[in-house]
Amino acid sequence: MKTAWMRHPGLMIGLAASLAFALLGLLSLFWTPYPIADISIARRFAVPSPEHWLGADQLGRDMLSLIMSGTLTSFTVGASAIIIGAGIGVPLGLAAAIYGGPVEWLVLRFSDLAFAFPSIIIAILIATLMGPGAANAVIAIGIFNIPVFAQVARGGALTISTLDYVAAARLAGLSRPAIALRHLLPNIASLIIVQATIQLSIGILAEAGFSYIGLGTQPPQTSLGLMLKDAQNLFLIHPWLSIAPGLAIAVIVIALNIAGDGLRDVLDPRLRRQEVGRVAG
Amino acid sequence: MSLVEIENLTISFGGRPALSGLSLALARGERFGIVGESGSGKSLTALAITGLLPDAAEATGVIRFDGQPLPTEEKAVAALRGHRIGMVFQEPMTALNPLMRVGDQIEEALRLADGQRDVGALLQEVGLEPGHAKRYPHQLSGGQRQRVMIAMALASDPDLMIADEPTSALDVITQRRVLDLIAEICNRRQMTLIFISHDMRAVAALCSRIAVLRAGELIETGPTSHVLSKPQQAYTQDLVAATQMTPRPHVDRGQRQALLRVENVSRSYARGGFFSRRQPPLLAVNDVSFEVGKAEVLALVGPSGCGKTTLARVIAGLDSATRGQLTIDGAPYHGADLPRDRRADISLVFQDPFGSFNPRLTLAKSLAEPLRLRPNLSPLDRDNRLIEAVETVGLDRAMLTRYPHEFSGGQRQRLAIARALVTRPRLLVLDEPVSALDVSVRGDVLDLLARLQSQFGLTYIIISHDLDMVAAMADRVMVMEAGRIVEAGSPQKLFADPQHSLTKALVAARLPDIVAA
Numbered sequence: 051m052k053t054a055w056m057r058h059p060g061l062m063i064g065l066a067a068s069l070a071f072a073l074l075g076l077l078s079l080f081w082t083p084y085p086i087a088d089i090s091i092a093r094r095f096a097v098p099s100p101e102h103w104l105g106a107d108q109l110g111r112d113m114l115s116l117i118m119s120g121t122l123t124s125f126t127v128g129a130s131a132i133i134i135g136a137g138i139g140v141p142l143g144l145a146a147a148i149y150g151g152p153v154e155w156l157v158l159r160f161s162d163l164a165f166a167f168p169s170i171i172i173a174i175l176i177a178t179l180m181g182p183g184a185a186n187a188v189i190a191i192g193i194f195n196i197p198v199f200a201q202v203a204r205g206g207a208l209t210i211s212t213l214d215y216v217a218a219a220r221l222a223g224l225s226r227p228a229i230a231l232r233h234l235l236p237n238i239a240s241l242i243i244v245q246a247t248i249q250l251s252i253g254i255l256a257e258a259g260f261s262y263i264g265l266g267t268q269p270p271q272t273s274l275g276l277m278l279k280d281a282q283n284l285f286l287i288h289p290w291l292s293i294a295p296g297l298a299i300a301v302i303v304i305a306l307n308i309a310g311d312g313l314r315d316v317l318d319p320r321l322r323r324q325e326v327g328r329v330a331g
Numbered sequence: 332m333s334l335v336e337i338e339n340l341t342i343s344f345g346g347r348p349a350l351s352g353l354s355l356a357l358a359r360g361e362r363f364g365i366v367g368e369s370g371s372g373k374s375l376t377a378l379a380i381t382g383l384l385p386d387a388a389e390a391t392g393v394i395r396f397d398g399q400p401l402p403t404e405e406k407a408v409a410a411l412r413g414h415r416i417g418m419v420f421q422e423p424m425t426a427l428n429p430l431m432r433v434g435d436q437i438e439e440a441l442r443l444a445d446g447q448r449d450v451g452a453l454l455q456e457v458g459l460e461p462g463h464a465k466r467y468p469h470q471l472s473g474g475q476r477q478r479v480m481i482a483m484a485l486a487s488d489p490d491l492m493i494a495d496e497p498t499s500a501l502d503v504i505t506q507r508r509v510l511d512l513i514a515e516i517c518n519r520r521q522m523t524l525i526f527i528s529h530d531m532r533a534v535a536a537l538c539s540r541i542a543v544l545r546a547g548e549l550i551e552t553g554p555t556s557h558v559l560s561k562p563q564q565a566y567t568q569d570l571v572a573a574t575q576m577t578p579r580p581h582v583d584r585g586q587r588q589a590l591l592r593v594e595n596v597s598r599s600y601a602r603g604g605f606f607s608r609r610q611p612p613l614l615a616v617n618d619v620s621f622e623v624g625k626a627e628v629l630a631l632v633g634p635s636g637c638g639k640t641t642l643a644r645v646i647a648g649l650d651s652a653t654r655g656q657l658t659i660d661g662a663p664y665h666g667a668d669l670p671r672d673r674r675a676d677i678s679l680v681f682q683d684p685f686g687s688f689n690p691r692l693t694l695a696k697s698l699a700e701p702l703r704l705r706p707n708l709s710p711l712d713r714d715n716r717l718i719e720a721v722e723t724v725g726l727d728r729a730m731l732t733r734y735p736h737e738f739s740g741g742q743r744q745r746l747a748i749a750r751a752l753v754t755r756p757r758l759l760v761l762d763e764p765v766s767a768l769d770v771s772v773r774g775d776v777l778d779l780l781a782r783l784q785s786q787f788g789l790t791y792i793i794i795s796h797d798l799d800m801v802a803a804m805a806d807r808v809m810v811m812e813a814g815r816i817v818e819a820g821s822p823q824k825l826f827a828d829p830q831h832s833l834t835k836a837l838v839a840a841r842l843p844d845i846v847a848a
Contacts, residue, residue, distance in 0.1 A: 213686040213687075214681035214682075214683060214686040214687040215686065215687055215688050215689045215697070217649055217679070217681070218679070218681070218687060218697075218700065218701075218750065219700060220649060221647060221648065221649065221674065221677075221678070221679055221701070222674075222700040222701040222702075222703055222704060223671055223674055223701075223703050223704050224700070224703070232689075232692075233689050236689075236691040237689070237690070237691060
């Protein structure tokens with residue numbers, strides 16, 4: 051197993067960078083260099099220095115503290131949306147795979163419908179109904195995640211349900227939900243983990259977008275997208291204020307994507323078997 | 332001078348040798364067979380000769396083709412492959428491009444090889460009609476696809492043809508025809524052949540010289556007749572012996588009481604598509620009636636797609652009959668509605684030992700699954716049942732805590748039999764129980780089945796296309812074609828004097844015995 055991890059330097063780099071950002075975000079719960087609500091006109095537009103590693107913004111807030119806190123918001127929103135998406139989508143996908151017929155038709159049509167609505171429209175709808183905020187971004191991205199997980203779970207489960215051990219379980223009198231829990235879910239777990247990594251990066255990107263257009267996180271809380279929005283008017287004079295959060299978003303998303311690709315290579319049994327298959331005989 | 336010379340070829344993956352120190356020389360016009368079981372390195376040898384080894388492989392040693400060492404640069408190797416070596420792979424469906432007409436694919440091979448012939452002549456040479464050139468691979472049968480592959484391999488008028496398990500994906504009748512075709516072409520063209528197979532009989536029928544490989548080592552090599560009649564090494568002796576099935580001792584019990592009765596059972600599938608109304612439903616099983624007596628071994632033979640597996644699934648309760656009725660020991664059912672308290676009486680053993688266990692469950696958990704059908708067992712009784720089942724099939728009880736990937740194919744098939752026995756069933760349905768196993772372990776698994784049958788008085792329904800296995804195991808044989816049973820009788824009588832054309836074809840396709848009389 052160890053060699054498999056070593057053979058994917060991309061996975062190691064992606065995972066390490068993602069974890070580093072996640073830890074940085076978690077750290078902001080307990081400690082930031084300066085409180086993020088700490089406004090000081092005296093140090094506005096401070097350049098990076100030993101006191102303020104990443105400088106300060108137009109209100110004199112410490113940029114490093116803002117990015118730490120914003121990263122936490124991004125990860126929280128992305129992860130909560132995955133919990134909603136996977137929590138509803140995976141059971142739906144499994145149900146579609148094991149029951150087939152009308153159940154499968156309903157799930158597929160539902161996911162077509164959810165795919166047809168861009169998540170931004172769902173977000174606007176929710177913001178209109180309940181007002182903007184991070185929680186609403188979570189719901190909007192979560193709804194967008196449901197059909198993704200439903201399709202991944204259904205596809206994986208369909209492949210596995212043709213295998214003989216599922217037939218053996220049916221002969222042993224297991225009910226369909228029991229087969230799904232005992233035989234299908236553990237064997238598609240790796241697929242779902244890989245998809246979750248990809249959806250996390252998409253969710254973080256979407257959260258930044260929602261905050262940027264003012265539907266997501268609201269001040270005094272902060273997020274990377276909100277920082278971009280606040281800095282955009284000053285881009286020509288103080289480009290650093292936009293570049294820092296923008297870079298943070300880009301690095302997190304790229305790191306998560308590399309980690310997702312690496313995880314797929316390591317976890318996907320089909321790819322692994324192919325490798326062995328070509329050697330065997 | 333030899334056409335191919337291999338000197339001290341060693342191929343390893345990450346330091347682990349997959350082929351060690353192989354030296355062979357092939358004369359021009361020779362038909363050379365490489366026999367070995369999975370993991371023996373036989374396919375690697377072929378890949379090494381064609382310069383197609385996977386990137387992860389480290390190879391040392393010398394391969395000379397026609398006196399010249401194999402070029403190292405990719406372009407030169409590709410030219411050599413295109414002009415002088417033809418290859419036929421195991422699975423013709425994946426080796427052909429599904430979106431190209433087969434005629435175009437043959438033409439492409441001709442163009443790459445600057446071949447002098449035309450598509451029609453090549454098709455004719457492999458026994459296909461010129462009209463087949465316009466078809467796509469999915470419109471051809473497995474045997475026809477393999478013929479197309481052979482035509483492509485012949486496009487360059489190669490000096491050497493390498494056939495890697497060309498018939499193992501085909502049914503017996505087609506296998507025999509393809510083997511005969513390869514032999515005929517080699518004779519006509521005086522072409523050198525490397526034939527790779529796990530099947531001793533196929534190699535014996537085709538090749539003049541053979542090499543036996545095992546776990547990357549050359550065990551024995553020599554003229555076919557010599558190696559087969561006087562095998563020097565114990566492993567070769569085992570392989571030769573494994574082609575001979577020892578018949579199960581038959582006990583004639585006269586008139587038996589019926590355990591399973593199948594009455595006018597049909598299973599039809601509605602055909603989809605826009606024009607479904609115009610198509611009649613496909614009858615996979617068509618009005619089949621028979622009885623299986625207690626402690627009888629009944630075999631169901633027939634070509635692929637004849638409905639024998641569907642029938643087995645209906646009997647075991649995985650699928651339902653659309654018409655007709657089955658009766659197990661007096662209780663009527665139609666398939667999936669098999670009453671829960673009767674489910675424990677019927678067990679199914681699957682063909683593929685690698686797909687029949689959940690890789691994430693320990694064997695104890697997998698094996699205990701059918702015991703849900705016996706709800707009034709105490710936990711202690713359950714454990715005892717598991718241990719008894721595992722020890723009955725000749726394995727150790729310590730294996731129960733382990734996971735499926737730790738076991739070989741033969742061991743997994745034993746474990747699958749153990750799982751089938753754990754409820755103490757009366758009827759065992761065995762779907763191709765040994766066809767996915769290596770030759771040398773087939774005999775062991777069949778011996779085990781025969782022993783269990785006499786020990787517990789079990790009733791078997793064996794599904795197979797292997798007539799030798801059927802002749803050794805069965806009391807009664809039924810031949811199926813297109814969903815119907817066309818002939819039935821005792822194996823001795825049926826195979827000695829076949830009446831139906833399918834039975835005749837099956838009997839004629841049997842490869843000759845290799846052990847010289």
